[in-house]
Amino acid sequence: MKFRQLAIKNVIGNRHQYSAFFLSSTFSIMIFFIFSAFIFHPDVIHGEIMGGSGVRIGMMICEYIIFIFSFFFVLYSLSAFLKARKKEFGLLFLFGFTKSQLRRLVIYENMLICLTSSAAGIGLGILFSKLFFMAISHIMKVSNPIGFYIPVKAAFITGGGYLILFLLITVLSMRRVGRDEIVQLMQASKQPKTMPHASRWLVLLCAACLGAGYVLAYMMDVRSMIITMQPIVILVIIGTYFLFTQLSVAVMNLLKKRKSIHYHSTNMIVISQMAHKIKDNARVLFLVTLLCAVILTASSTINVFFSGNRQQLIDHQPQTIAFVEKGLNSHDVIDPDQVKRIIHQHHLTLDYELKLVGVTAEMTFPKTGKEEKVMLISETDYNMQAARMEGIEPVALSKGSTYIVHPYKESFMSFGSKGDRVALKAAGEPMQLEFEGERSGMITKAYGPSTYLAVLNNDQYEAIASKTRDTDKVVVYGYEIKEWESASAFEAAKQIINLVPENKRALIDLRTDSYYAIKQMTALTMFIAIFISVLFFMASGSLLFFKMFTEIQEDQAQFRALNRIGLTTGELKKIVTSQIGILFYVPCVVGAIHAAFAMKALSNILFFNVWTYAGIVLLVYLAMQTVYFLVARHTYLKKIIQGATV
Template identity: 50%
Template sequence: MNFRQFAIKNVRGNWHQYVAYFLSSVFSVMIFFIYAAFIFHPDVINGHIYMGKGVRTGMMFCEYIIVIFSFFFILYSMSAFLKSRKKEFGLLSLFGMTRGQMRKMVLYESIATSVLAIGAGIALGALFLKLFLMALSEILDLADPIRFLIPGKALLLTAAGFFVLFLIITLFTLFQVGRSQIIDLLKASKKPKSPPLASIWLVLLSVLCLGVGYYMAYTMTLMNAIVYMLPVVGLVVVGTFFLFTQASIIVFRWLQRRKGIYYKQTNLMTIAQLVFKMKDNARILFTVSVMSAVILTASGTFYVFFLASKEQQMDMLPQSISFYEKGLNTHEVIDPDKVRSILKEDKVELNYEVKLVGAEAKLPASGRSAKTTSALIVSEDDYNKYGQELHRGRPILEVDPGHAVYIIPYKEVTSPLTEIGKPLPVKVEGNSSDLTITVDKQVSGGAIAYPRGTATELLVLDNAQYEELIQAVPDDMKTVVYGFEMKNWTAQGDTAAKIEKLVPEDKQNQFDNRVSLYLATKQSMGLTLFIGLFISVLFFIASGSMIYFKLFTELDEDREQFRSLNRIGMTLGEIRRTVTMQIAIIFFVPCVVGIVHTMFAMKALGNLLSTSAMQYSLVVVGIYIVMQSLYFFAARRSYLNRIIQSFTR
C-alpha cells in the first residue's frame, strides 16, 4: 500500500466525519455550476432572453456569495476535522510519521475529497440544469423555454475555481498539523475541563440588549427605520452572544440546584455534560442561531414580498385600469366607451366602474418642507360608494358641513400631512371664492386612483358643500377620474395591454395599468424568491453541518464516557435517551433563538409594509423546523451508531 492509498483509506475510515462536509461541498458546487451555466449561456450573453441581463447580474452576485460562504465553511470544516483527529495524529507520530509526511497525508486526503465533491457537484448540477432552466423559463414567462446547454466556460470555472479554493484552504490549514507535541495529541481528549464560569452582569447585559433590540424592532416604522436598523442588529447579535456564553451556564447551574429535576432518571448525566458542552459550543451555537435568523428573515422577506405584492398593489391602485383627465368629456387620454368596447370584445366582465368628478385644491401642509399640499376635493357619497367596492372596504365617513376628512394613500404614514382640528384656508382651482375648512381627521387608504403629479390626496366634504363648490368650478377645470375593476383581473394582461396601447405617449402619466404592474412585480419577486431559495438552503445546510462537525469532534471523549457508564450499569436505552436529549438541545436551542429573532424581524417588516408579515413567515418557519428535524434525526442516528458500536468492541 503506497502513501496515496493510505490517505484514501483514511478518508473511507473517517467517512462519518466527512459526509456532512462532503454533501455541503457538493451542494455548493452544484448551485455554483447551475448559476454559472446560466450566466455563460449564449442566449443570455447575446440578449436573446427577456430579462436575461438582470437575472444574470443577480446570479453573478449569488456566485460571489457562494464563493465567500464556501471559503469560510470549508475552512471551519477542515479545522474541525483536524481537531477531531488529534489522537490519530499522535499515534501516527508515535509510530514514526514525520510532520511533513503527516501534512502530505492530509493534503492527499483533501485533494481526494475535493475532486469527488467537485465531480459529484458538477454531475448533479448537469442533471438538474434542465429542470432549473425550465422553472426559470416559466417564471420569466418566456414563449420558448431556455434551451438546455452546458457551456464549457461554466464547467471550467466551476472545476478550476473550486479546486483552487479547496487547495488554498487545505494549504492554509496544513500549518495546524503536527505542531503539537505527541503527548498533547494523545491526551487531547483526556485533559480535565475547568468548571464553567458566568457573570451575572453579562447575563443582565444579554437580557437588556435583547429586550431593547426586540422593542425597537417591534416599534419600527417607516419614519424611524433608518435610525433603528443597525442598532437593532447590533443589540440582538451582542445579546445572543452573551445568551449562549453566559446565560446558558446560569440556566444549567440553576437546574443542577433543583434536586427534583437534577436527580430524576438520567437528567444528572444530561445536565452535567451539557454544562460543559454549552460552554465549549457557545460560539458555534451563537453562530448557528444568527445564521438561522438570517436564513429565516431573508426567506421570509422574499416570501412576504412575493405574496403580499398583490395586496399592496390593490391598495395602491384601487382599480385595475384607471386614468384621469382635466375637464369634463375631454377624453384626451382615452374614451371610456373605447375601454368598454374592448372589454366587451374580450368578454371581460367588470366588478364595478368609477366616474368621479372632483376639484383640485391647495391647503396648508404639515410635516413637509413645502408650505402647501394639493388634494382632490370629492363628495362624501362618492368616497363611501367606491370605498365599499374595494377588496378591503374603506370605513364609512360622515362629514359635517364646514368640515372635511383628509385621505392619504400611504398606509405607512401615520403623522398628519395637514393641520388637524383647526380652520384652514383652502384655495380651489377655478373658484375665486375663499373657502375655510376644518379637517377633522386623516385616514389612510383611498378609493380611487390618485392623479399623479397633481393632487395626490383626497379632501372629502359633505355632499351639500361639495355640490355648491363643484358647481362654481368651470367644466374645463374639473378633474375626472375613471376606473374599471375587471373580474379575475390578474388573468387579463392581454386586455389591459390592448387598452394601454390606445393611450397617447404624452398622456401615459395619466394612465395606470395595475395588471401589467402586478405581472411584472410577480415575475421579478418570483425570480428573486427562486434564486434566493438556493442560497438559503445552502446556509441552512451549513448551519446544520457546523453542529454535526462539532458533535463529532467530541465523539471519542463521549464514547469513552458512555462506555464507562455502560460498565457500571447504565443501559443502552438510557444512553440513547441521554444522547438524544443532548443533541436535541444543541440542535434546536439555536433554532428556537433564530426563530424568535425572525418573528421580531417580521414584525418590523410588517410595520414597514403596513401588512401582516407574521402569517407568511410562519410558513417559512414551519418548513425550516421540518428540515432541521430531518437533519437532527440523521445526525442523531449517525452519532448513536458510533457510540453504540464502541460497546461491542
Template identity: 50%
Template sequence: MNFRQLALKNIRGNWHQYGAFFWSSVFSVMIFYMYSSFIFHPDVINGKMPGASQIREIMIVCDYVIMIFSFFFILYSMSAFFKSRKKEFGLLTLFGMTKGQIRWMVLYENVIISILAISAGIGIGALFSKLFFMGLTQLLKVDSPIAFVIPLPALLFTAAGFFLLFLSITLLTLVKVGRSQIIDLLKASKQPKKPPVYSIWLALLAFCCLGAAYYMAYHVTIRSFIVYFLPVVFLTVLGTYFLYTQGSVFILGRLQKNKSFYYKQTNLLTVAQLVFKLKDNARLLFMVSILSAVVLSASGTVYVFLKDTRNQILENYPQSITFTEVGLNSHRVIDPEILKRTLKEENQEIEYEIQLAGIPVTADVLRFGKVTEVTLFLVSEEDYNVQAKRMNKQELSVDPGNAAYVYPYKEINDKIFKDDEQIQARLNGKIESIVVRQQLNGSPYPTQYEISNLLVMDKDAHKKLMSETPDEEKSVIYGYELVNWESSLEAVKKLKALVPESKEFNFTARVEQYQETKQLMSLTLFIGIFISFLFFIASGSMIYFKLFTEIEEDQEQFRALNRIGMSDEEMKRTISKQVGIIFFLPMLVGILHTVFAMKALGNILVSNIWSYAAVVLLIFVVMQTVYYLAARRSYIKRILQGAAQ
C-alpha cells in the first residue's frame, strides 16, 4: 500500500470528521467563485453594466473577508483533526513509520481533500452562478440579463488562492507532527484532567461587563453612538470571554450544590461532564458566540434597513415632490401649473399640495462651546399646524412675541436652544429679538434643505414681518404628495428635465431616494446572505469538530456506564442535553448580544424594528436547530457504537 492509497483509506475512515470540514470548505469556495465571476465578468470590467462598479467593490471586500475567515477556519479545523488523530499517529510511529512519512501521509490527505473541495466548490459555483447573475440582474434593474460566463481569471484566482491557503495551513500543521513524541501521541487521550477552577471575582467581572455593555446599548442614541460603540464592543467581548472561562464553572458549581436538581435522574452525569466540557471548550464557545452575534447583528441591521427604508424615507421626505424657491411667485425652478400638468399627463394623481411661505433669517447659536451661525425659516403657526395635523405631528400653540423651534430630524434629541432663550435674528437689515419657548424634533416638512430649521411664530407676528419684508427676500417650500408615489419615477424624470441645472435650485423626489436606497440595501442583503450562511455553517462545523475530537473519551465513559446498567435511552437523553447545551448556549448568548444591538439600532432610527429583527433571529434559530439535530444523530450513533463494543 502506497501513501496515496493510505491517504485515501484514511479519508474514508475518518469521513465523519472530514465531512463537515469538506462541505464547509466547498461552500466557501463556491461563494468566493461566484463573487469572483462577477468581479471578473467582461461586461463589468468593460463598464457595460450600469451601477455594477459599486457592487464590484463590495464583492472584492467580501472576497477578502471570505479568504481571511477561511484561513482561520481551516487552521482551526486542521488543528482539531490533528488532535483527534494523535493516538493514530503514535501507533503508526510505533509500527515503524518515520515522522517524515507521517508528514507525507498527512500532506497527501490534505492535498486530496483540498483538490476535491476546490473542484466541487468551483463546479457548484459555476452551476449556481447563472441564478446568481439572474438575481443581480433583477436588483440592478439592467435592461438585458447578465450574460452567463465562466471567466478564466475568476477560475484561476479561486483555484490558486484556495490551494495555496490549504497548502500553507497544512505545512503549519505538519510542524506539530514533527515536534510530538511517541509517548505523548499514544497517551494524548489518557491525560488526566484537572478539576476546573474559577475566580469568583472574574465571574462577577463577566456579569458586570455584560451588564454595563447592555445598559449602554439600551440607552444609546444617534449622538452617543460614536462614544459608546467601542466601550460596548470591548465590554461585550471581555464579558463573554470570562462568562465561558469563569462564569460557566461558577454556575455549574452552584447547580452541583443544589442537591434536589443535581441528583435528579441523569443530571449528575450531565452537569459533571459539562463542567469539563464547557471549561475545555470555553475559547471555542466564546468565538462562536461572538461570531454569531456579529453575523446576526450585521444581517439584522441590513434587513432592518431594507424593510424600514420606506418608513425612513417617508419621515425625511414628507411629500413626494418638493422644491424651494427664493422670492414669492418667482417660479425660477419650475412653474407649479406646468408641474401639475406634467403629472396629469403621466397619470399621477395629486393627493394634496403645500406652499409654505416664510422668511429666512440667520442667528448665532452656541453649540459645543462654539458660536455658530444657523439659518432659520420663520413660518406661521397657522400654516405649520395645518400640515402637522395632516402628518399626525404635534401641533403648536405659540404665545405672541414668542416662537417654537422645530428641528428637522426626530432621531436627534439635542437641545439647540435653551428654554426661553432669546435669540437675535437678522432680517431686513435689522435685528429682531425672538424668545424660543420650546423645541420639537421631527418636521412635517422636507428635511433636506437649508431652510428646514423652522421657527414657528404666532399668526399676527408672522403676518407683520411678512408685510415688512420684500417679496424677493422671502422663500417658499412647495410640496406635492402623490397617491401612487412609488410608481412616479418616470414622471419625476420628466419633471427634472424641466428644471434648470443650477446648484441653487433644490428639487427632490421621494421615489428617487427610495429606489436608490432600496436597491442598495437589497443588493447588500443579497450579497451578505451568502457570507452569513458561510459564517453560520463554519461556526456549526467548529462545534461539530470539537465534539468528534473528544469522542473516544466519551465512548469510554459511556461504555463504562453501559456496563453498570445505564440504558440506551438514558444515554441518548444525556447526550442530547450535553450536545444541545454545546450547540445552543453560544447561540443564546449571540442572540442576547444581538437583541441589545437591535435595541441600539432602534434607538438610533427612532423606530420599532423588533418585527424585522425577529425574522432574522427566527431563521437563525431554525437553522441552528437543524444543524443540532443532524450533529446529535451522528454523535449518538458513534457513541452507542463505541459503548456497545
C-alpha cells in the first residue's frame, strides 16, 4: 500500500473526528473566496458601484480576520488530532515506520484535507457568489445588479493562501510527532488520571477578576469608556480561564461532598467523569466561551444599531424635513409653499407643520463659564411642539427664569443648578436670569447658528423679541411626514434639496437621507457579520465536537465496564446527554453572561434599552446551539452504544 492510499484510508477511517473540522474549514474557505470575489470584481475595482470602495475595504478587513482565525483554529485542531492518535502512531512504529515516514504520512493526510476542503469551499463559493452579489446589490441599492463573475485571482489567492496555511501549521505540528517512545505512545490512553484539585487562591482570583470586570462594565459610560474597556476585557479573559481550570473543579468537588446530590440516580458517574472532562477540556471550553461571548456581543451590538437607529434618528431629527431662515419673512433657503407642494405631489401625508420663531443670543452658563450661542423661544411655542412629541414634558416658567434644552442626551453635560444666575446678552442688552433647569431632547434639528435652546417666560421673550429687528430673527420650518420611511418620501426630499442653493444646503436637514444611509450601512454590516458569526459559531461547535471524539475510545471502555456491572442503555443515554449538555451549554451560558454585561455597558453609552435586540440574538444563538447539540449527541451516542455493548 502506498503512502497516499494509507493517508486516504486514515482520513476516511477517522471521518467522525474530521467531519466537523472539514465542514468548518470548508465554510471559512467559502466565505473567504466569496469576499475575495467581490473585492476583485471589475465593477468594484473600477468604481462603477457607488460606495463599493468602502465595502471593499470592509471586506478586506474581514478577510484578514477570517485568515488569522483560520490559522489558530487549524493549529489547535491538528494538534488535538495528533495528540489523540498516539496509540495509532505507536502501532505504526511497531510495524517498522520511521519518524520521517510518519511525518510524511501526516503531511499527506493534512494536505488531503486541505485540498478537499479548499476545492469544496471554492466550489461552494462559486455556486453561491451570484446570490451574494444579488444580496449586496439590493442592500446597496445598485441600479444594475452586480453581474456573475469568477475572478481567477480570487481563486488562486484563496487556494494558495490556505495551502500555505495548512502546510505551515503541519510543519509546526511535526515537532510533536515521533518524540515519544513506543511504550509511551501505546499506553497514552491508559495513563492513570490524578484526581483534579483546585487552588483556593486561584478560585478567589477568578471571582475577583470576573467581579471587577462585571462591575466596571456595569458602571461604564461615555466618559469612562476608553479608560475601562481594555481592563474589562483583560479581567474577563483571566477570570474565564480560571473559571474552567479552577472554579469548575472546585464546584465538582463540592458536589461530591453533597451526598443528597452525589448519590442520586447516575449523578455519581456524571460528576466523577465531568470533573476530569472539564479539567482536561478547560482550554477548549475557555476558547469556546470567548468565541460565544464575541459572537453574542458583536451580533447583539449590530442588531442594536440596526434596530435602534430608527428611534435614535427620530430623537435627533424630530421632523422629516427642517430648515432655518434668517429673517422673519425671508425665503433664502426655500419657499415653504414649494416644500408643501412637493410633499403633496408625492401623495404624502403631513402629520404636522412647524413654524418656530426665535432670537439668537449669547448666554454664559454658571458651571462652565463659557459663552454659548442659544436660540431664545417662548414658553408657549416650546410647549406646543413638546405636546406633539413623545417623552417631552412641558415647562412652566416665571418671569426672569430660563430653561435650557440640550440637543443630545448622549453628550449631556450639566450647565448649572436650579437657582444659579445666568448671564444673557440679547438684542444688544445684557441681563441676568435665574437657571430653572435643563433637559435633553430637541424639538427640532435646525437651530441655525445655535446649539442650545433657551426657553423663556412668554412676557420675557416678547420683551426681547420686540427689541429685535425682524431681519435678525430666526425662523425654523419643520414638516413631519407620516410615511417618512417610504421611497416616495426619499424622492420628495431629493427634489426639495435640489431646489436649495448650494451655499444654503447646510441650513436644511433631511431625516430621509440619514435614514437611508444608516439603513444601507447597518444592513450591509449585519449581512457581512452574519457570515463571520456563523463561521465563529461553527468553529466553536467543531472544537467541542472533535474534542469529544478524540476521547471516544476511553469513554467506550469506561461505559463497557459499567455496562457489565448493570448499567442500562437508558442510564447510559442519560449520562452521555448530561455530559454533552454541560460541555455545550456551560460555555454558552458563561458567554451569554459576559455578553449581558457588555450590553449593559452599551446601554449606558447609547442611553436606550438594548435588551430586546440582544435577547433576540441570544434566542437565535441558543436555537442554533441546540441543533448542534442534538446532532452531536445523536452521533456520539450512536458510537458510544456500539462500543459499550460489544
